[in-house]
Amino acid sequence: MWNAVFHPWKNMGKVPLSVIFRDTRNVFKKDELGLEIAQIAFPAALALTADPIASLIDTAFIGHIGAVELAAVGVSIAVFNQVSRIAIFPLVSITTSFVAEEDTVGRWTNEVPENEKLEKVLAIDNEMEELIPHVDSMHNSSSRTANNTKNMEFEHERRHIPSASSALVIGGVLGLIQALFLIFSAKSILNIMGVNSGSPMLAPAMQYLTLRSLGAPAVLLSLAMQGVFRGFKDTKTPLYATMLGDVANIILDPILMFVFRLGVSGAAIAHVISQYLISVILLWRLMRKVDLLPPSIKDLQLGRFLRNGSLLLVRVIAVTFCVTLASSLAARLGSTSMAAFQVCLQIWLATSLLADGLAVAGQAILASAFAKKDYDKATATASRVLQLGLVLGLVLSVILLVVLQYASRVFTKDVNVLQLMNLGIPFVAVTQPINALAFVFDGVNFGASDFAYSACSMVLVAIVSILCLFILSSSLGFIGIWIALSIYMSLRTMSGFWRIWTGTGPWSFLRA
Template identity: 45%
Template sequence: MRIPAEHFLKLRALGAPAVVLYLAVQGIFRGFKDTRTPVMCLGLGNLSAVLFFPVFMYTFQLGITGAAISTVASQYIVAILMLWKLNEKTVLLQPNIRNLHFGGYLKSGGFLLGRTLAAVLTVTLSTSMAARLGAIPMAAHQICLQVWLSASLLADAQAASGQALIASSFARKDYGRVKLITHVALKTGLATGILLAIILGLSFPSFAKCFTNDSQVLDIVRSGLLFVSASQPLNALAYIFDGLHYGVSDFPYAAISMMIVGALASIFLIYAPPIIGLPGVWSGLTIFMGLRSVAGFMRLSAKNGPWWFLQDSQENEVASS
């Protein structure tokens, strides 16, 4: 299992420049409040991957190599499409270095880099602990993890929309509108999480058969139903809180809280799986997302942070009543 995995990752690394590029361009589109274009480009890229997979893997009999080639090709397709659409919105010229505000960019980017590393390391640790349990538990874990993450990304899309709306209102100091957007984002995010939990709870046991026919793997996958479905509301809120942090440029808190949460979840992930198996891995990931939601709620409740106006408005409402 290790040798094919290393081969796959080495080939996948060729797509890293394209991924970094289209993620940066996706951020630019968010600044334009255009969430439709990135979705269309990503959709076309994913569709191309779906078409490439059977051709390279089975028609050309390349197996894992074909899977990696298909993925990398789709990533470059997404990057090219996004650059093409961006060029329709603005003229892409060579930048004037003197006019670029590198200080602020590097400061914010540094915090976000730390945050991303903390999140990636925590999820990677969960995969590592699952792999140590054997090939069959690892296969079941990957199915559960992919469905879990894919469903959660629906809330991430909502968070991106909330981030763009809040950023413009916060810059104008229109705190009333920021408060309204915040409440709507949290309510719709929670509703999305609950809806996903219901849908996955009803369909996941049957849906899992789309990934494998191995009865041993399917038995373990079905035991992960609670993890995949019941944790969706927590996942949705965690992503929404991330969008709120970014909307008010609260990057230091987003990074530091993620590092602390990641460290706490990692401690659980190190010690629980050897004792209770895969449920320990899934519990660790649920704790990770739950603590992210708690950290987000704590920040919105603080009187001395960028969300101070939420507390002032609540105190004024109490005083007037």
């Protein structure tokens, strides 16, 4: 697999970088492609950032309980999120691409019979064009009307999408496995993360992690369903469901934490309730759109999911290990360092995920374009989302540098924690353009179904980044961790440029 992905060194440089950043003057143009990206990206970005923002609100509430509790919850959130990513990220990414491909093929199949009829009618009437010059326009008009009517019927009928059923089955099973794994191994995992038996962080960390693990089935199911909706290029439905769930979380947080005096347990319970609410809403909406009962088990195409999912699983483990290792190294520096790292990391992830909205748009549009072999649209889409990602990153850098100087005290009043946060904030802000491009390149690769390259390149990036984390954290401490994370995101971005620049894999058409 490695040779198949990385062997074409001789092609390096054949594709100019101008292909990636061409027509930059049209980056904000409101043409058909620009509107399509915006309609998918904006709701997706809001939905993706809703959960990290909810976690930030949890963090703000918990920060007023104490620095120890803040650090403890930080470790627990890191564990839960990383285990969830290992379980669900491959499934969501594959589901989005597969559903987009199946939906595109389904629409094509729906249109073909009418087009064939049109060709036959035009062939018969071709000899009469001079006598009846308006016959062609009449046939074209009737054909468009028939196709539009047929497409409207296709939109409103419950579609049979095997990938949607497969995603729900796999998501539900993985959710139960994750819940059981985290509940019964919470203490051991926290010990590995640097929270030892004698640490004051252990008790609140175990309370939060164990209770939040009860919501794992809902989390994985809701994310699997979001992958299905993204494949349909519908990101508004997941946004509405996520917003309702997070509003419930924000309302329940202070009630359970302070009114009922449940502390960190109240924050976990509020989060679990919100996740089940999101899942119920999404399932209700999906059942109205898709026939979720497949004719047979073979129709689920589980083998296809597992083959591609195993590639992305390798990739996600590499990504997860880097971020989790960074959290573990911060925890080993003490509760003060971990508390500061937790706040900076949550801000880093929440803002960077705005670019993931562009990645979702790029993935959905590219998957449809590749399914139709529309390479012009594939190139234009990749260029546009990358340009928008770079602009977004630059804007976020400026905003964070200005805002975080005054907003740090929202999360904690501990002077020592604030001092360390001031050291981490410049890294959080300056790396935003790099982070944005890295996330968008993920969407580009997944839209092209380039799962093998994504996995192999990420393993190489992770190996270098892990070495940097160990070396820099031991020599520079808290700052060293953030320097290593900056190197990690830079390497991810470079690997994305490499694939298109060499014109290999699904991008070989660029060298034609």
